[in-house]
Amino acid sequence: MDILKFDFMVEKREGCGEDSDPLSFSSQDGKFHAVGVFDGMGGAGAAICQSRFGNSHTKAYVASRIVGRVIAQIVADLGKKDITDEYIKEEIKNEFQQEKEKYLSKESGLRSKLVRDYPTTLAFCTIEESDIGKYILTSYWAGDSRNYLWTSEGFYQLSKDDLEGELDPLQNIRNDAAMSNCVCADRKFRINVKRVEVKAPLIVFSATDGCFGYFPTPMHFENVLFSGLKEAKDMKEWKEYVQRKIECVTSDDISMSLLILGSSFEEIKNLFSEREVPGFGNVSAKEREIAELEEELRKKRNELEEVIQEGWNTYKVDYLHYINFNTVSDSSERECEKKSR
Known part of the structure; x- marks a missing residue:
């Protein structure tokens, strides 16, 4: 073999x-x-x-x-x-x-x-x-x-x-x-x-430690190896998958x-396919739930920014009135100058 x-x-x-x-x-x-x-x-x-x-x-x-x-x-x-x-x-x-x-x-x-x-x-x-x-x-x-x-x-x-x-x-x-x-x-x-x-x-x-130390848990590290083994057709594909996933984090x-x-690649794939990473399923489910909430929060923040801009466009008309427009007449300005003398 x-x-x-x-x-x-x-x-x-x-x-x-x-x-x-x-x-x-x-x-x-x-x-x-x-x-x-x-x-x-x-x-x-x-x-x-x-x-x-x-x-x-x-x-x-x-x-x-x-x-x-x-x-x-x-x-x-x-x-x-x-x-x-x-x-x-x-x-x-x-x-x-x-x-x-x-x-x-x-x-x-x-x-x-x-x-x-x-x-x-x-x-x-x-x-x-x-x-x-x-x-x-x-x-x-x-x-x-x-x-x-x-x-x-x-x-x-x-x-x-x-x-x-x-x-x-x-x-x-x-x-x-x-x-x-x-x-x-x-x-x-x-x-x-x-x-x-x-x-x-x-x-x-x-x-x-660069391989395993940047994952949230040891289970995440095993899951990268496990997922790569399940997806790969041969050792080359498995190596590329594992290396790529580690480089991402x-x-x-x-x-x-x-x-x-003691095994061929196909045999070990079949043997390990029946295995699950203990405890990782619940962790992964909670991570997906958090990711969905974060995505929803991101969307809501974008919506808030649009509402803020719309509100500001209405609000600033009066708010900037005395900054953007000269409301004092020239004659009033001259009268003020005489009094100051």
């Missing part, structure tokens, strides 16, 4: 995107796969630096690409070295050190806990066939980019955002909490790991890498 996958990276400003190219890997025997994304943190790493990628990029831009290449190499070298959180950290730190030694940069004059050296998020997931029809998923992450699992039974987040406070994903959309952990070159960081075993068929994907760079395992 062919391996079904798609990925995309779209820059909000061409040439300045701080998301790197997504990771999409499959071994030759088709038993090991990986998806991943890396989002340079522009606020914390806004300093311009010299780098292997040129001399006009931010440290956030450089960081996401360095880390993306490190993870791609680690995944490709599977078998030579086990993928552990400590091994990932050491490889990243070594690469950052080489970058800093080769491309010296001025230290930032800013002294803030928000400023970091080469900051980026990391989220990638390896998928290894453990038995016929079963897969072991290992989710790795640092920061607020995410790994997801999607089956006919549910839509699951496989990574917990590294945020200050205990906000759930909906609360974070509304409050935008500060990040408590990310990959960087100047401070300690951790790589979180979570493993699950699931049966095929399944969809696994990684996404940066986001104010950030976006990147995603998605993989289907």
Whole structure:
């Protein structure tokens, strides 16, 4: 069976995107796969630096690409070295050190806990066939980019955002909490790991916060994927639908890498067509109701503006009488002048 996958990276400003190219890997025997994304943190790493990628990029831009290449190499070298959180950290730190030694940069004059050296998020997931029809998923992450699992039974987040406070994903959309952990070159960081075993068929994907963070709820994000799957004739159409819908709402760079395992495209369409996004129906109905009320309100405001203009055209005839017309005769003006002398 062919391996079904798609990925995309779209820059909000061409040439300045701080998301790197997504990771999409499959071994030759088709038993090991990986998806991943890396989002340079522009606020914390806004300093311009010299780098292997040129001399006009931010440290956030450089960081996401360095880390993306490190993870791609680690995944490709599977078998030579086990993928552990400590091994990932050491490889990243070594690469950052080489970058800093080769491309010296001025230290930032800013002294803030928000400023970091080469900051980026990391989220990638390896998928290894453990038995016929079963897969072991290992989710790795640092920061607020995410790994997801999607089956006919549910839509699951496989990574917990590294945020200050205990906000759930909906609360974070509304409050935008500060990040408590990310990959960087100047401070300690951790790589979180979570493993699950699931049966095929399944969809696994990684996404940066530009993909999911601008929808009103996590249900809206799933519904975009779900609606696109139902409408698309193939993976290309599905990718284009998802990318277009995300671009309509986001104010950030976006990147995603998605993989289907254990099913053909048609089979997974049929399987997922029987599923509904839990809770979304009532939310969507209320949104339509509000949209209809807002449209009615818009019409009423336009009608009010017309009535205001009609009323003003009548009212201003008397209201502007002494401004628009000279009602004092010349003789009266001369008499007033004599008295004033």
